[in-house]
Amino acid sequence: MTDQNIIEISGVEKRFGTFTAVKDLNLTLKEGEFFSLLGPSGCGKTTALRMIAGFQDHDAGTIRIAGQDMAHIPANKRPANMVFQSYAIFPHLNVGDNVAFGLRKLGLSKAEMKDRVAEALEMVELGGLQARKADELSGGQRQRVALARALVMRPKVLLLDEPLSALDKNLREAMQLEMRRLQQKLGITFVMVTHDQYEAMTMSDRIGVMFAGKLEQVDRPEVLYARPCNRRVASFIGGMNFLDARVTGDNGSTVDVNVQGFGPLTIDVNPNALSRSPDLLAGIRPEQLEIGAERPEGYDACLQGIVSDIAFYGESVHYYVRTDGMEDPVSVAVPNYFHTVDHKRGDQVWLGVQNASVIDLGAREA
């Protein structure tokens, strides 16, 4: 990644009739960055991607790629190429001709074209498959051909629309790592749209989380996980217990709060939180809670409750603990190795939490 800005989007808006698909989008991407737009379906992330690609005009604002204003520049003249969700492999052409499709317009010699096709196929580990017919490809191979066909153009920006959603789980996970490696090797900026939080977190340098047309937070995956800006972002990335809290004292970078169920705690002020209020929303990740039959030692606050449900996830076990005065049960994730404590439904348990595990999510009504 360099310090050079490659995509600069400011104040971009897109309306379809009375529906605003993308509201006031501001985003700056660095050259060589792997960026993901994450959000539920219909949040406007694909529309945003298609505006960068040039398949959709924007109604307001500016989009610049490599310093150049993209208004009035059609998709076929932009230094960006796209990998489609359906892969859009041309069914009447073989693999080699699919990959060479865009090269025909560049005025290369036959030998140069052949070399670049071979190089691109090598890159996606499909070397030598030039003659393979489009309908003889597996799902994973189609994805690779689509990738090679876009990368062979040597774009400044590669746009990926849910590139892995059509693959089964194992293949998807292998491709996540492979695409990340490829991106780092080539140093091309990747912009990926996905609704899969794990995909976004494992692959991206930074993630932008979108809801209802608005980009709510842009951050590195670790920051997004540790310091989400509000309830929506927090609940879309990982699991989260939401608890009401009341600010009782302000110490500058930390606040004293009284957290529902747990009582007094002193937590860090979240610089990302979008709003402030004495009525705070506190978040606790399920894996940051301790659970035990006895009151756990060395925790900043504890809570007693009854196990209402148990879910087995393989690598972890989730306990749902009900306490008086709380509507939703608190969920606790316990890693499943040397896991000897085995609570049953209806058991009395204690939960323990540290100050550092409680996240300030800003005003409760946000």
Add this chain to the structure above:
Amino acid sequence: MSTPASDQLNKPMASSLSKPMRKPFRFPWLLAYAIGYLIFLYLPVLLLPLFSFNDGTIVAFPMKGFTLKWYAQLGEQDTLLQAMMNSLIVGAVTALVATSLGLFAARAYVRYRFKGRELSEGLVMLPLVIPGIIVASSMLVLFISLGLRPSLTTVILGHVFVALPFAVSIMKSAFDDFDQSLEEAAFDLGESVIGTFRRVTLPIVAPGIVASLLVTFTVSFDEFVLAFFLSGNQPTLPVYIWSQIRFPAKLPNTLALGSLLLLASVLLLLTAEYFRRRSTKST
């Protein structure tokens, strides 16, 4: 080719297989009906080729003997060959015009959501249900009032009108399974709008285009009413055949010609169906 009749034949047989094998014999009414229906439908058509080999001018049993002379005489009849030529020209031009129009119309109907789409689609399909005689007479009045003399041109205009619904529906099925992102991908890879159409859209819908060309050609080639009203002194083949049928001596020639046309039509439609199926499978 799947005709309504063969569907009726297949369904009851398929469902009877899934039932227990041992059951009391019942007269297969449905099967009998289906077979009777097929005989009624196709027997007269089969008589046509049969009598075209009959060594006699009267179409009646018993037949007199086998001959190929009615076929041999066809080549010597100049007016017949001229009529055949007229039909080929009208059919070819009609097929080209109707298929081109159908191609663009179908792409728009499948791809875009616009005001009046359903209305315009309905209007395009209307010729399928308007009686030919009404279309023919009103077109004749229209063309004459516009100063167009009845000729092959007016026949072509009429035939495009009746062939268009066929072209549109065949092309629509070709576009139905066509992933829109294929065109976007081509455009994204630097190709122009026209280049995208030529390098991606056309090759992918090509089987549909061939099917549409063949079907619209056949529609035009077989059409009688419009051609009768609009052809003036340039008869197409069906109009010519109709004029010859009044002369008993010419009847065997007409039968021979009709048999050849029947064979050609069936072959054309089978080819068209082959391409239509390929077009829906390819994407």
